Amino acid sequence: MDFTPTPEQEAARDLAARIFGDLSTPERLAGLGGGTDGELWKELGAAGLAGAVEETGLLGLVLMLEEQGRTTAQVPFAASCVYGLLAVAAHGTDEQRERLLPGLRDGSAVAAGAFPARGGIVVDAVADGRARLSGAVPWVPWLRDATHVLVAVRGETENTVHSLWTVRAEDAGCEPVELTAPWSAGRLVLDGVEAERLGGPEAYGDVLAAARTAFAGLQAGVCAGSLSRAVEYTNEREQFGKPLAAKQGVQLRAAEAYMDIEAIRVTAYEAAWRRDAGLDHESHALTAAWWASEAGKRVVHTGQHLHGGMGADLDHPVHRHFLWGRQLDGYLGCGAELLEELGEVIASGAGAADGGEAA
Structure with a gap:
């Protein structure tokens, strides 16, 4: 690699x-x-x-x-x-x-994704790659900006392959939803909306893995920005005549955050590289998502803590990183759920067919 x-x-x-x-x-x-x-x-x-x-x-x-x-x-x-x-x-x-x-x-068109697949979306009258969708998705990031929405529909049973459908945003209902981070989200409402199928049985897994990898990369940047601000602040802020950065406790917190960021980054790079190379990447995307979720929230909390009282200021720039980090944590899924899914993938033999292992 x-x-x-x-x-x-x-x-x-x-x-x-x-x-x-x-x-x-x-x-x-x-x-x-x-x-x-x-x-x-x-x-x-x-x-x-x-x-x-x-x-x-x-x-x-x-x-x-x-x-x-x-x-x-x-x-x-x-x-x-x-x-x-x-x-x-x-x-x-x-x-x-x-x-x-x-x-x-x-950029004249914007896509949003109702991912991952959830229950509640009903597919009716499938013919020639087209259907009508009904149901609702509680929140979809960037839905208020979208011209098209990629809707992931869960199969009727656990063994049924999930399917992907595209709908025009103007045909769907959008109720604004405010999230932790300013992602222009909305509640997607479908009432017999015409949709067209995108891809075959393999499409859902590939798009989900790509999304997990991409948002893990975004989290790596959010965390790097948070730590950079904390390093700058602790080098400038003095206590008893010395910069806060000279304190061992501050150095250890910053070092731990740096290692977490590197773990998010390298696992996202690996998953992305494998997809580009045409290799299996499902387990690697899950690994990147787990690091982005679990380590990401640790890093943005550290960024706030190292700012001391300034970190509690809702208008301080570091607070934006905190909000984005927590939002990405929620969007990628909790660590326990990601580990459970990763375990199922490894147990099934997927992700190891070409000799690869999850990091």
């Missing part, structure tokens, strides 16, 4: 870092409230960063999402790339790719 970025991946990451760094400043973010940064989204589309994911692969996307996480930029970059561009490119028909990909590449 070689996680060294290609020149194309490095160029995309560096461009993303510059755009996110220039536009997602604490002052600008404070003025956005809970809404999406439309200007930044247009800038990302004009720079071709979403479209670049087709060439840089999932690893390239993870690298760019790290840069988004460092600034907690309020744009649906992860969702639209994973549930839209990558999903359609990998599993769409020629007609679907021709129709949907241009808008997803330039």
Whole structure:
């Protein structure tokens, strides 16, 4: 395994870092409230960063999402790339790719994902790859910005393969939902909404694994940004004539956070690299998600604690990282559930067919 970025991946990451760094400043973010940064989204589309994911692969996307996480930029970059561009490119028909990909590449179309598959969505009148969906999903990140929604439908029994369907957001109902982080979420309401199938039996597992990997990469950036702010603060803040960073306890907390971030990063890189290489990556995506969930919340708590009383200020920039870290923890799933699923995957023999093991 070689996680060294290609020149194309490095160029995309560096461009993303510059755009996110220039536009997602604490002052600008404070003025956005809970809404999406439309200007930044247009800038990302004009720079071709979403479209670049087709060439840089999932690893390239993870690298760019790290840069988004460092600034907690309020744009649906992860969702639209994973549930839209990558999903359609990998599993769409020629007609679907021709129709949907241009808008997803330039940002004029935005995809959201009702993931993972939950009960309550009913599929009626399936014919020629089309059906009507009814039911509701309690909350879908970035639904208020979406033009298309990828809906994951659970099979009727545990042994039934889950299916993927795309619906136009304008045909579905959206009730605004406020989450811990400002992700423009909504409750998805489907009442006999026309939908078209995306991909075959393998599509759900592939998209879910890609999403877990991508959001783990986003968490790595969120945590890195939190720790960076904490390091800067403890080096500047003095107590009894010495910087807080000189205290052994502070150093140990920062070191533990750094190791947690590296664990999130390397497991996300491995899962992304394996998908790009065409290798089994389901167990590796679960491993990355577990680290992002469990270690991620530890890191953002550390970031707040190392700020002392300033960390309790809801307007302080580090608090945004705390909110995003906890939201990603909830979105990826609790550690116990992820470990249970990982154990089932390993026990079934999946993920070890090519000699790979979960990290």
